[in-house]
Amino acid sequence: MYHSLEEFLSHWAFESADTQKLMDALTDASLSQPMYPGGRNLGRLAWHIAQTIPEMMNKTGLAVGGVGEHEEVPPTAVEIAHGYASAALSLVEEIKAKWTDLTLTTTDELYGFTWTKAMTLAALMSHQIHHRGQMTVLMRQAGLRVPGVYGPAKEEWEDLGMEPPAI
Template identity: 50%
Template structure:
């Protein structure tokens, strides 16, 4: 749990870079990849990550320029990646300008429950990681190279001249 904003910003900065790497690796053709009929596509998952920034922190009263929750998925991978870049920077800037560590202790109505600000940020953080993991599977199914996130991906081991670790 985050006890101060600086700790959140430090962790979020690193995770947002990883999310951006995933979004930057998408192609227009890959956006329609789905794990099964009727489930979210790769493009929908990417857009969900973008628009959730606004959706979740707006419950805490923070207003900033961003892609809005409920808007249609863009047609290109570049639009999704750029929207994340812009929305994320805008969100972090607004947080730094408007929030204090006390914001983490305040209570907010989140989906019919009362969560303190620290919980909202923890869920936002975990939500991003959760969906990013789903996206890497769909990226493989779509034939995309998956960037290493917490270490080298299979292809990156090969580029280093080393065999990937055994399963």
């Protein structure tokens, strides 16, 4: 849970940069990689992460832009990456312009629950991290080089001339 806007904004800068690295590594061909037959594909999952930023945070009184809640998945990886970047930046701008540390203790109704704004920010962060993990698996299945998150990825260890740790 966040106790100050600076605490959230610092964490958001770190986590959204890692999410952006994954978005930037997508290719148009990889977008169709399915989770399972009939399930979301990689493109839909990446777009869902981008769309959730305004969808969730606008329920708190913000006016986060970047992507529309009901927009179709763009046909290109570049458009998805750009949409995520725009929404992530818009969130920061909206919070800085409209909230104070005291705002974090106020509540909103979201998804049938009453959450403080601090809880909503924590849920947004957890949601992004959860789906980012799913993205890395689908990216591997699609044959993409996956950027490291929380440390080097397999290929990054090799780029450093080191053996990836045995797990």
